Amino acid sequence: WTTTATPIDKLDELSKTSYPLCMRILHEALKNNHHLKNSGRIQYGLFIKGIGVTMEDALDFWKREFTKKLDVDKFDKEYGYAIRHLYGREGKQTNYTPLGCPKIISSSVGPGEYHGCPYKCLDNESLRQKLFNYGIPAASINEIAELAKDWHYNIACTTYFKALHNRLPEKPIIHPNGYFLESRNILA
Ligand code: SF4
Numbered sequence: 001w002t003t004t005a006t007p008i009d010k011l012d013e014l015s016k017t018s019y020p021l022c023m024r025i026l027h028e029a030l031k032n033n034h035h036l037k038n039s040g041r042i043q044y045g046l047f048i049k050g051i052g053v054t055m056e057d058a059l060d061f062w063k064r065e066f067t068k069k070l071d072v073d074k075f076d077k078e079y080g081y082a083i084r085h086l087y088g089r090e091g092k093q094t095n096y097t098p099l100g101c102p103k104i105i106s107s108s109v110g111p112g113e114y115h116g117c118p119y120k121c122l123d124n125e126s127l128r129q130k131l132f133n134y135g136i137p138a139a140s141i142n143e144i145a146e147l148a149k150d151w152h153y154n155i156a157c158t159t160y161f162k163a164l165h166n167r168l169p170e171k172p173i174i175h176p177n178g179y180f181l182e183s184r185n186i187l188a
Helices: 008-017 021-033 038-050 055-066 072-086 101-105 124-133 138-149 153-165 176-187
Strands: none
Touching: 008 021, 008 055, 008 176, 021 038, 021 176, 038 055, 038 072, 038 176, 055 072, 101 153, 124 138, 138 153, 153 176
């Protein structure tokens, strides 16, 4: 999933224009709460790695948010290692790749967590409300919510893409980073 470098000051905008809903929700939760639990940090951390955020920028990005509630020493001690680990610079130096839809859809999500696939995890009313807040037209909200109710999560995701880009992606959505690339092909 290599792509051109993405600067972190573009993430707010990109989360609205080119992120699939799962990542938009994680970005928003991080910005609102200045924190994400472990599974959310992995899902979102690997996604931004895949869209071309460098490790140095990723450390900066997470630190900027987390240290609104934590002191810098605590951040460095508790979270810095894990972020470097995602980039393969610690531990066994595994080069972790961004998670695909099947893995995200099958993850279990507890209270206070924002990872997972929202078409599966959110109850239908919360999903509708979220899409409404994001300015998705009513007809598309209905279509997406009905698809999600019938467990067609990837088709719901494709319909969200269509609502934002006025066209379908070239390939079916099976990976959040694939969604992002399709979007950038149209918008960049
Ligand atoms: Fe994310 Fe995939 Fe769900 Fe779309 S279908 S919201 S890309 S996990």
